[in-house]
Amino acid sequence: MPKERILYMNTKSLNKLLGVFRSRKFWAALIGTLFVILDEFVPTFPFDADQITNIVYMMIAYIIGVAIDDAGYGIGGNRPL
Helix, strand or coil, rough: HHHHHHHHHHHHHHHHHHHCCCCCCHHHHHHHHHHHHHHHHHCCCCCCCHHHHHHHHHHHHHHHHHHHHHHHHHHHCCCCC
């Protein structure tokens, strides 16, 4: 493979990875996962199981809302000011 093509592929992969870290959906999923893990492994975590469940449901609703919002821009919608 030509060296330029390998460099382009690495840059493209890096851009995708950086795009994931800029994603609101990724951070919401990470925060929800952290709450579940902390609740499981930290005995003195200040939330009970019902509160953690509600936080995870809220994160799921947020992720779905952001996905719908992002899909609307692909249809031809303009980003709000």
